[in-house]
Amino acid sequence: MxxxxxxxxxxxxxxxxxxxxxxxxxxxxxxxxxxxxxxxxxxxxxxxxxxxxxxxxxxxxxxxxxxxxxxxxxxxxxxxxxxxxxxxxxxxxxxxxxxxxxxxxxxxxxxxxxxxxxKRVVSPQPSPSPSPLKGRGNILLPIGGGKDSIVTLEMLREQKPTLFRMGSHPVITEIATVADLPLxxxxxxxxxxxxxxxxxxxxxxxxxxxxxxxxxxxxxxxxxxxxxxxxxxxxxxxxxxxxxxxxxxxxxxxxxxxxxxxxxxxxxxxxxxxxxxxSPVRHMTELEIVKEFAKHPQYFHYTTSCNKNWKIISPLFPHGGERGRVRGEQKLWCNQCPKCAFVFALYAAYLPKERVLEIFGENLFEKKDLIPIYRQLLGLEGCKPFECVGTPEETREAFRLAEKNGFSLPIYAHT
Incomplete structure (x- = not known):
C-alpha cells in the first residue's frame, strides 16, 4: 500500500x-x-x-x-x-x-x-448553552451495560445522575428503564x-x-x-x-x-x-464490585460485559427484548470469549448458583474450549487476555469462592 x-x-x-x-x-x-x-x-x-x-x-x-x-x-x-x-x-x-x-x-x-x-487561532464556533437537564442532576454517568457502571449508578443514585451512552444499544435502554434514570x-x-x-x-x-x-x-x-x-x-x-x-x-x-x-x-x-x-469504584477490585452488584438482582438479566453482544443482540432485539431472552431467543453472553469466562467466575463467586446458570445458560467451568482462556486468566500460561478482565489473583480468588458457592472446579484450577 x-x-x-x-x-x-x-x-x-x-x-x-x-x-x-x-x-x-x-x-x-x-x-x-x-x-x-x-x-x-x-x-x-x-x-x-x-x-x-x-x-x-x-x-x-x-x-x-x-x-x-x-x-x-x-x-x-x-x-x-x-x-x-x-x-x-x-x-x-x-x-x-x-x-x-x-x-x-x-x-x-x-x-x-x-x-x-x-499561539492559537480558532475559528468562532456557535455554542449552545446548558440545557434544562441541569436541574435533573449534575452528574453525567457513562454506562456500557456491564456490572461496573451498575454499581456506580447505584452508589450515586441519591444524586440522580444522568446516564450517558455512545450508540443506541437496546440493553442500555433497558437498564435506564430499570434504573429509572434519564438517558x-x-x-x-x-x-x-x-x-x-x-x-x-x-x-x-x-x-x-x-x-x-x-x-x-x-x-x-x-x-x-x-x-x-x-x-x-x-x-x-x-x-x-x-x-x-x-x-x-x-x-x-x-x-x-x-x-x-x-x-x-x-x-x-x-x-x-x-x-x-x-471514578467512584476506583478503589474497588473486581470481586468487591461484583459483591455489590449481587445486591441488585433487578439488573441480572439486563447486564452484560460481552463485547460480542453488540453484534448478537442488535438485529434480534425487535423480536422480544428481555421477553425474548427469557424464551431463549436471545443471549447477552456469547460464552466463548475471555470476558464471558471471567465474569462467569465472578458471578459464580457471589450470585446464587442457579441464577448464574440461568444468566449464562450453561456452566462455563465445564466448557473444554474455554480451558486455554481460563488458564490465561488464572496466570497459569501466557499473558492475561487483551480484554477488560481482572488480575490472575482475582480470578483465582473467584474460583475459590465459586467452589464454596457450590460449583465444581475443573482440574486445571487446582494445578
Whole structure:
C-alpha cells in the first residue's frame, strides 16, 4: 500500500441547531476523513468552555485514522498546543496504542510527536448553552451495560445522575428503564473509508476507547451543564498484560489510574477547572464490585460485559427484548470469549448458583474450549487476555469462592 508522511488534524465544527459535530482529518491532504457525532437536544446560546472540549475530542478522535499508517509527522490545523498539552497527547497516543504497537510488532517509543506552538487561532464556533437537564442532576454517568457502571449508578443514585451512552444499544435502554434514570445518547459514525483501508491492508488494532469516551463526556458536560463525570474504572485496570520493549502494555490503559490523573489535570488546566472527572469504584477490585452488584438482582438479566453482544443482540432485539431472552431467543453472553469466562467466575463467586446458570445458560467451568482462556486468566500460561478482565489473583480468588458457592472446579484450577 501507499505510505503517507503526514497526519493532519484538519478542522472540527459544531452545529447547535442540528446537533451535529464533524471531526475532519487527512493523510497528506490526499485521503480525507470526516467523523460525525449526533448530539441530543441542542440549544443555542453560549457554553463557555465548549471549544476547548471539542478540540480535545478532535485530537483523540484522530487516533483511529492515524493508526492506519502512523505517519512520522503530525500537523494540527484546528488549533495549537503548548508543551504540556503536546506531552499529554504524546503520552495518550503512545501508551493508549500500546497493544496496537505490540500486536503489529512496532516500536511506538518516540514515534508520536505532537507539534508545540503557544499561539492559537480558532475559528468562532456557535455554542449552545446548558440545557434544562441541569436541574435533573449534575452528574453525567457513562454506562456500557456491564456490572461496573451498575454499581456506580447505584452508589450515586441519591444524586440522580444522568446516564450517558455512545450508540443506541437496546440493553442500555433497558437498564435506564430499570434504573429509572434519564438517558442521553450520542451517535458516532466513523468515516467508512477507515474500513475500506483496513480491508486493503492498512494497520489496525486496539485504540484507547475510554479516552475517547472521556473527551466526549467533557463536551456533553459543557453543553448541558454537568459538573461531574463519573466513570466506572476499577482498581484492576491498573495492571498491564505483557512486557514489550521495556514497557508494560495495558489493554485498559485509558481506564487506569495513571490516565485518570493526567486527564483530570488536563481538564482542570485546559478545559474547565470546575468540572470533576472521577471514578467512584476506583478503589474497588473486581470481586468487591461484583459483591455489590449481587445486591441488585433487578439488573441480572439486563447486564452484560460481552463485547460480542453488540453484534448478537442488535438485529434480534425487535423480536422480544428481555421477553425474548427469557424464551431463549436471545443471549447477552456469547460464552466463548475471555470476558464471558471471567465474569462467569465472578458471578459464580457471589450470585446464587442457579441464577448464574440461568444468566449464562450453561456452566462455563465445564466448557473444554474455554480451558486455554481460563488458564490465561488464572496466570497459569501466557499473558492475561487483551480484554477488560481482572488480575490472575482475582480470578483465582473467584474460583475459590465459586467452589464454596457450590460449583465444581475443573482440574486445571487446582494445578
Amino acid at each position: 501507499k505510505s503517507y508522511s503526514t497526519f493532519i488534524f484538519d478542522s472540527y465544527s459544531f452545529d447547535p441547531v442540528e446537533g451535529q459535530i464533524e471531526l475532519r482529518y487527512a493523510l497528506d491532504d490526499g485521503i480525507r476523513f470526516i467523523e460525525n457525532l449526533a448530539v441530543p437536544h441542542p440549544r443555542t446560546g453560549a457554553a463557555k468552555n465548549i471549544d476547548a472540549a471539542l478540540f480535545a475530542l478532535h485530537l483523540i478522535g484522530g487516533i483511529s485514522y492515524y493508526k492506519t499508517f502512523c505517519p512520522k509527522t503530525i500537523e494540527i490545523r484546528s488549533g495549537t498546543l503548548n508543551e504540556t498539552q503536546a506531552r499529554f497527547w504524546n503520552t495518550v497516543y503512545e501508551k493508549g496504542l500500546g497493544e496496537f504497537w505490540y500486536k503489529n510488532k512496532m516500536d511506538g517509543k518516540g514515534l508520536v510527536n505532537f507539534p508545540v506552538s503557544e 442521553l445518547t450520542v451517535e458516532r459514525t466513523l468515516d467508512p473509508q477507515l474500513f475500506d483501508l483496513n480491508e486493503q491492508g492498512a494497520l489496525n488494532g486496539h485504540v484507547p476507547i475510554t479516552c475517547y469516551l472521556s473527551c466526549l463526556c467533557t463536551v456533553i458536560a459543557e453543553l448541558y451543564g454537568f459538573d461531574q463525570i463519573a466513570m466506572s474504572c476499577e482498581k484492576s485496570a491498573n495492571e498491564g498484560n505483557v512486557e514489550y520493549l521495556g514497557t508494560k502494555v495495558n489493554h485498559q490503559w485509558s481506564k487506569s489510574e495513571e490516565f485518570e490523573h493526567i486527564f483530570q489535570e488536563y481538564i482542570r488546566t485546559f478545559i474547565d477547572s470546575n468540572l470533576k472527572y472521577w
